[in-house]
Amino acid sequence: MPLAWIGGRGPRDGVNGLDRLAWPNVRVDAHGRHWAFCLGSTCLLAILWFLVDRDLHEAAWIRQWDRIGSANRQLHLVLVENLPAGYRDASSLGTWYRQQLGDVLEGVYVIEDATELARHMADAKETGEKERRLSQRIARSRTGPPGEDCDAKGVIVQAHQSLLRLKGSPSALIQFKDGRIAWYVAHTVSWPQAGHMRPHLLDGSVDDLVFENLGPSWEAAGSSSAVGSVVIAASMALCAPLISMTGTLSQLDSVARLVPHGQVILAWPSWLKGLVQGVAPQLAVTCILGIFPHVLRAIVRRQRRPTALEVELAVDKWYYDFLFVFLVLNVSISVAVTTLLAQVADNVRSIPFILAENLPKAATYFSSYVVTSTLLACGRDLSQQISLLRYAVGRLWSPRWTSPSPTLDSLQWGFVYPRVEIVACIVIVYGPSSPLILPLAFLSCALMSLSYRYLLLYVVRVEVETEGKLYLLAIRHLLFAMGVQQVYCLGLFSLNAVDTGSPHSFVQAAIVAVSGLVTFLLDRHVRRQFSPLFVYKPWSGMTVGCIHDRAGQEQARRAEKIVREARATLALRACAVDVEH
Known part of the structure; x- marks a missing residue:
């Protein structure tokens, strides 16, 4: 794609950093980039549809038969x-x-x-x-x-x-x-x-x-599940203002003008404000994301789920919802709104246009988050800080202390998939507004892949068989992110068409709407092809062999019956000919 289509052709006054590559910074007449992105998304969806329709059905049934062992x-x-x-x-x-x-x-x-x-x-x-x-x-x-x-x-x-x-x-x-x-x-x-x-x-x-x-009992299982869901939702709602504060920490000047006694923050030296704005948001998000998963797992285990697989599935769903809703949407809105409260107060009707023009600025925040969170997560997993701390404290507590666990720590799949999915979702949602986030996300995913490969070999052990269900959830989560990105582009093109009356914007909005419909149909198709993984039919290899043997024996009996009938028919015809003679 030419560099002119990537962005940065609009006015540069007051626009710094990665915001030059945002959608609003591209001139209205420079619609080639819009066309290239829409056509590329449509081609990508068509390729994914072809691959899913060709391979996933057979792969699902092979996995269905072979996963039991x-x-x-x-x-x-x-x-x-x-x-x-x-x-x-x-x-x-x-x-x-x-x-x-x-x-x-x-x-x-x-x-x-x-x-x-x-x-x-x-x-x-x-x-x-x-x-x-x-x-x-x-x-x-x-x-x-x-x-x-x-x-x-x-x-x-x-x-x-x-x-x-x-x-x-x-x-x-x-x-x-x-x-x-x-x-x-x-x-x-x-x-x-x-x-x-x-x-x-x-x-x-x-x-x-x-x-x-x-x-x-029936009542205990239902009540524990309902109470657990309510507690998880309340915990996520409690974390909402905390995560919103992480976005405001990157804009201390705007916050200082809104809160009382904000002159103290304005009086800080520039190096101190830069240090707080650069380190505090990522540090706060990392602490919240490190504490919440363990609270979530403790609540899920109290929901009376009899298998570890069901626990991991529930943790994966809730953890992904937490990351996507409060990390992507909430932080994006907080970053945009804190800088635009004055404009909203002057003209309330301009809220949709203001959000459509300033939400892409959150891509700058997420560019640093992708790199920082990946490095911290990989370093924390590889160093096993909790195990080292437990070992050190245990040795200080008693010189005769020995480890009660002779095995390696178990890998918790419910925490692995959402971390990778959220990086991919950030790329899908904010890639069009900030293309420079793409190479950072590619490097982050490669680093996480190498980290987990090393973890599986030397650091952790795998106890829970996921049976491919978390993989299906990951695909559906990525398709959901594609739908959110298409809704975002549809709103942007629609507002641009209403504001300027350009016919190109109407065509672009129509293309994005068709892409959204294709994404919805692809999600339904993937779910239908992977339905054998959710409707469990435990066929082991021995059972499948017995079925084939029975089918072969049935075919042999049918063939023998046909041969006997044919011989009997020929014998009757021969007898009839002898009687005539």
Whole structure:
């Protein structure tokens, strides 16, 4: 793209830094850049549509069949909650399920008496651990880091001891022989009486079970989920003014004129104000973003989610919403509004035009944020500051102190994806207004990729199998950012068309509207193609082989039947010919 199309051709008086490359700084008649961007976005969406339609459906089903791994690790467990009276022991509960489904049960374990289940699951996990280590020699991508603890019996028994102390309505874990039967029971079979025997499929491996959250009643699960959502929303609302303040810290002169006793700030030397404006916003955002995820995870775990995968999915969704809404939108509005309060007071009707002209100035703030946050996040993850601090404090507390955790720290996927997604969303939303943010974002993403590759090999260990669901959420989050950027461009072109009456602006607005429709259809298409990852049908490799064997046997029987019928027909015809003669 020529440099003239990138921007900077408008007036330069009073415009400094990256603001020269903003949309409002481009002359109205210089519409070539608008055309190039709209056509490029349309071509990119067309290419993505072609790739999705061609490959994603097959890839989703391949992942659907292959993601389970060893049959010993997949126990085909169904959690049945709130057992009614008369069905609170293993014999009566197993009898009822055998009457409904036949001989499909592997075992029935009431949670109040989970000793046998603890032993069974510990043996299964040990066997699965051995098979997983053998498979890691073949699949390099699944190789775990050194230092992982192999003895899992003690961990499982300890978890079940804490499980035995749970109080509440009785529940049971039912193990089935086939994963398809478990899926069928979890989605269709339930107790005729309302509020009893709610089935829930525990579709992960043994490592994914959160034993503290197993067995809540129907009312307790619903109330804890609702209360947790309200608490998370309140926490996000509490962080809103804090994040707004981070944007105002970069404009101390404007804030000092609005707040009382602001002359003290104006009296600061220029080097001190420059230091505060350059360091304080990034430092404040980093502190808030470092504290909020841990609070969010603690609240989500209190929502009675039985598997670690569901916990990671909930953390990913809420964390991304927090980053996008309050970091992108809230900071952008605060940066624009704090400098334009005087103009808004003079002319209230000019608010849409003022926002459309000054929101791109937030790109300067985000250019520094992308670099600073990436360096701080990678440095914090690689140095493992919390683990080092825990080790140092423990040694000072007692000279005989030893680490209670012989294994490496577990990787929390709910914190990984949103950090990368927010950088990509910033690029998508503010790339047209500030193209210089593109190389900074590319370098940041490359640095995070190298950092997490090193983390997976030497620093952390992976325990939770995400099953590709976080990848689908990442794609949908990026498509949502594209929709926000297209709404922003549509509003800009529409305001420009109404203000100037230029026919080119109407055409550009129409192109952006069509691109937004294509983005919406692409999001629906991606969700439909990846639907097998959300509607879980646990087909292991052994199950798929049995299905193919049965299909082959059925075809062989049909072919043999056709041959027998053909031979019988030929024999009858021969007999008829003999009778005639």
